[in-house]
């Protein structure tokens with residue numbers, strides 16, 4: 001009889017999954033955990049999640065939901081109150097108008113993205129993805145058997161332009177995936193450019209999936225624009241993927257949503273009815289109540305935003321003054337995107353080598369850019385305390401002073 005290991009080695013993984021890679025951001029975080037277990041004082045700057053607790057009032061609403069007996073199945077697309085609360089919140093906050101029938105409650109932003117791609121893409125379809133990109137986008141595209149076509153954005157300061165989109169569309173292009181504010185670059189596509197981008201796509205019958213999970217974290221907040229507030233003739237080509245994970249520090253609660261035209265929404269609901277059914281009932285209730293309590297949710301977000309801004313305003317100049325590092329001031333999200341290409345050569349071949357040096361010598365874990373299609377860059381998360389950031393920068397500088405050969 002074969003050993004169970006042999007069976008595992010021979011596991012006939014499906015073609016769709018075999019094409020995918022494990023998430024590199026999650027892997028980097030695991031490395032930090034392993035080092036910590038071995039007793040090292042590790043500073044983890046890989047985190048893609050807020051270090052704040054979920055606001056108390058949202059926890060209380062979840063408890064209220066439990067007490068009300070919301071422990072059973074809900075409709076697949078979500079509780080009516082959940083859908084209505086999103087509609088009202090977007091109307092109040094952004095002047096956006098759509099109907100509750102255009103919403104599907106999902107298990108986080110990731111499922112929103114999966115639902116949108118899996119209901120639209122076929123093998124042979126091309127999907128435009130601005131590069132650098134969030135690691136998961138090309139993996140979902142691969143899962144669907146479609147082909148990612150990357151649009152290099154370094155020439156436009158890492159902000160996608162309408163012209164780049166225009167030049168990249170072919171007869172095979174089915175979808176453009178955008179993410180603004182952006183992970184990993186921290187860049188924001190401004191309103192007029194975003195409208196132009198969607199107009200160009202709509203003219204060519206190309207759909208647009210906009211990942212807006214960092215929507216509420218822009219500096220200043222007035223810079224953000226949600227595609228949910230586009231006019232109806234453009235919005236019918238758009239699916240907004242939203243998430244509560246970052247906005248309200250609720251990563252573990254697993255809740256997000258899509259806003260799309262009713263047909264697309266119907267197909268996503270059908271797909272979800274055979275996968276997760278819906279996100280947890282009392283979590284939907286808590287989010288609905290939180291959205292209804294507009295003032296409290298805004299206050300919670302503003303507190304976090306102010307703290308991210310305080311950290312960013314210290315961290316970015318400090319990184320800019322660190323030998324070998326180049327980085328711009330982010331306009332949104334909570335990441336510094338650091339160019340280390342000047343260091344590459346004999347001693348360090350890739351940015352992964354630099355990340356490894358920082359791990360081994362500074363006990364500071366950062367995410368290498370390779371998984372984001374950004375070899376030569378590091379992503380440094382400031383979803384951690386200012387004290388941690390200060391210690392990390394001090395350690396990094398010390399390592400650079402003692403380890404790097406002058407010739408670099």
Ligand SMILES: Cc1ncc(COP(=O)(O)O)c(C=O)c1O
Pocket residue numbers: 048107108109110111134179183211213242243244245246251255256
């Ligand atoms: C750009 C982007 N989109 C989506 C997600 C997924 O968030 P969640 O599934 O927790 O809502 C993340 C998480 O890191 C992200 O950075």
